[in-house]
Amino acid sequence: MLNNEDITKRIAELLLEAQAIKLSPDKPFQWSSGWLSPIYCDNRVALSYPDTRTFIKKTLAELIKREYPDVQAVVGVATGGIAQGALVADLLELPFAYVRPEPKKHGMGNQIEGRLEKGQPVIIIEDLISTGGSSLKVVDVLREAGIEVAGMVAIFTYGFEIAANNFKEKNVKLSTISNYNALIETALEHNYVTESQVESLSAWRVAPDSWGK
Numbered sequence: 001m002l003n004n005e006d007i008t009k010r011i012a013e014l015l016l017e018a019q020a021i022k023l024s025p026d027k028p029f030q031w032s033s034g035w036l037s038p039i040y041c042d043n044r045v046a047l048s049y050p051d052t053r054t055f056i057k058k059t060l061a062e063l064i065k066r067e068y069p070d071v072q073a074v075v076g077v078a079t080g081g082i083a084q085g086a087l088v089a090d091l092l093e094l095p096f097a098y099v100r101p102e103p104k105k106h107g108m109g110n111q112i113e114g115r116l117e118k119g120q121p122v123i124i125i126e127d128l129i130s131t132g133g134s135s136l137k138v139v140d141v142l143r144e145a146g147i148e149v150a151g152m153v154a155i156f157t158y159g160f161e162i163a164a165n166n167f168k169e170k171n172v173k174l175s176t177i178s179n180y181n182a183l184i185e186t187a188l189e190h191n192y193v194t195e196s197q198v199e200s201l202s203a204w205r206v207a208p209d210s211w212g213k
């Protein structure tokens with residue numbers, strides 16, 4: 001049985017092996033928050049590797065069973081949390097639903113897709129937390145619909161203070177199975193990055209909201 005630190009580093013290693021982590025300081029990535037960043041973590045590619053997605057699925061399911069034994073449904077954040085969320089819900093034999101960033105403009109006009117009951121405690125699954133903006137919007141939508149949000153689990157967090165503050169403000173407990181520090185430590189150990197690349201990332205981490213602008 002791996003301990004928590006081993007798990008965060010094992011998942012970081014799997015993401016690195018899948019080439020999910022990209023560095024591009026000269027041509028920054030734009031994040032969903034609008035921030036510019038020299039790094040991008042594309043957890044979606046993990047789905048293309050059965051062993052990796054299974055390890056992630058089992059780790060998330062174990063975490064949910066341990067910390068949220070009473071949840072009655074799993075809810076994915078669209079789109080990154082849909083596939084992994086459905087895999088976890090299947091393993092836990094729980095209902096699954098997902099929440100769109102906005103209501104669908106045709107058809108049923110739904111923002112919550114799937115069936116959830118009022119008052120039902122649910123766990124939200126997100127693939128990645130930067131500012132927490134996308135997933136906390138889902139919390140608002142669920143609460144407005146009368147659903148009880150027991151907490152949120154995510155594969156990866158950058159560990160920014162702004163995200164911690166945003167989760168605190170909404171009174172949502174977040175648990176993650178990997179993070180930026182574990183990623184950098186693992187990337188250095190396995191020579192995916194150099195000390196000088198990590199040093200230039202430190203400058204970005206001091207002020208990620210204004211970096212590159």
Ligand SMILES: O=P(O)(O)OC[C@H]1O[C@H](OP(=O)(O)OP(=O)(O)O)[C@H](O)[C@@H]1O
Nearest residue numbers: 032033078079080129130131132133134
């Ligand atoms: O914590 P935040 O600042 O909200 O950023 C993280 C969000 O950004 C990504 O989604 P994206 O908007 O790229 O859409 P996708 O999930 O549909 O790919 C990711 O999947 C998270 O949902």
Ligand SMILES: O=C(O)c1cc(=O)[nH]c(=O)[nH]1
Nearest residue numbers: 031032033040041042130
């Ligand atoms: O903040 C984001 O939009 C974001 C960052 C990142 O590293 N990966 C991702 O999928 N989204």
